[in-house]
Amino acid sequence: VEQTYIMVKPDGVQRGLVGEIISRFEKKGFKLTGLKLFQCPKELAEEHYKDLQSKPFFPKLIQYITSGPVVCMAWEGVGAVASARKLIGATNPLQAEPGTIRGDLAVQTGRNVVHGSDSPENGKREIGLWFKEGEICDWIPVQEPWLRE
Ligand code: GTP
Ligand code: MG
Numbered sequence: 001v002e003q004t005y006i007m008v009k010p011d012g013v014q015r016g017l018v019g020e021i022i023s024r025f026e027k028k029g030f031k032l033t034g035l036k037l038f039q040c041p042k043e044l045a046e047e048h049y050k051d052l053q054s055k056p057f058f059p060k061l062i063q064y065i066t067s068g069p070v071v072c073m074a075w076e077g078v079g080a081v082a083s084a085r086k087l088i089g090a091t092n093p094l095q096a097e098p099g100t101i102r103g104d105l106a107v108q109t110g111r112n113v114v115h116g117s118d119s120p121e122n123g124k125r126e127i128g129l130w131f132k133e134g135e136i137c138d139w140i141p142v143q144e145p146w147l148r149e
Pocket of ligand 2: 118
């Protein structure tokens with residue numbers, strides 16, 4: 001079972017899309033194990049996106065992610081990382097399929113409302129970055145036997 005780090009970016013919070021975005025992962029059948037509203041410090045944004053350090057848009061990206069509160073989430077499920085990326089849609093919202101979060105709710109790469117981990121390793125890494133140990137909650141959803149045969 002995989003863990004993925006999903007984050008509603010500051011534009012998603014400001015536009016009132018938090019409930020809508022959480023709802024999509026909840027309805028899909030993943031298990032929520034961590035959730036908080038959080039003002040991200042610059043250092044954490046830089047660490048989170050360190051692979052993009054050399055990109056020309058990096059300073060703008062850090063400015064964007066720290067421009068207001070984000071909603072941090074940890075979700076768990078079989079195949080959760082790749083499936084969450086599909087629910088989120090392409091990086092450029094104009095290329096994201098209708099039915100995806102970005103395809104339905106966003107228009108620009110620099111304001112694409114949500115983040116999702118790109119590998120199970122990064123899922124673990126990012127949950128470790130954004131959450132303290134006591135903030136992750138393991139529990140057994142009652143719907144579990146109704147999701148899988
Ligand atoms: P995340 O889930 O946020 O990691 O997006 P992604 O995996 O679809 O894309 P990637 O990791 O390549 O880029 C991270 C984020 O940087 C994107 O979601 C955008 O917010 C931003 N970004 C990527 N490319 C560009 C770009 O060309 N211009 C601008 N302004 N922002 C970009
Ligand atoms: Mg990425």
